[in-house]
Amino acid sequence: MAGQPDPKDGPRVRDPALLRRLHQEWRECAICSTSRGRLSLHHIRNKPRHDTRDNLIMLCGDGTTGCHGRVTANDPVALRLLAEALAEREAA
Numbered sequence: 753m754a755g756q757p758d759p760k761d762g763p764r765v766r767d768p769a770l771l772r773r774l775h776q777e778w779r780e781c782a783i784c785s786t787s788r789g790r791l792s793l794h795h796i797r798n799k800p801r802h803d804t805r806d807n808l809i810m811l812c813g814d815g816t817t818g819c820h821g822r823v824t825a826n827d828p829v830a831l832r833l834l835a836e837a838l839a840e841r842e843a844a
Contacts, residue, residue, distance in 0.1 A: 766803050767804075770804075770805065771793065774805065774808060774810065775791070775793070775810075778793075779810075780810065781811050781812035781819050782809045782810055782837040782838075782841070783812075783819040783823075783833045784812060784833075786812045790812065790813060790814060790817075790818070791810055791812055792810070792812075792814050792820055794808065794809050794811045795807055796808065796809055796838065809834070809837065809841075
């Protein structure tokens, strides 16, 4: 409809070099500390178009498995542990 703002964010901000560096630096899950299996970067704030160090954290699994899946499914325990991991990261 004319005159209404576009509800979508702007173009995705993707920095492949940053994503590679974070995979090399963050070699374990921020929640359970596992370094085995699949590790994936999770967007902290619901802005998956913004790949920045402050908006990413390493979790095991993917969007449906492991800690990443539990956070995506809004599991209260996983969300509490994620908040604790973020607080520790802020303090460091």
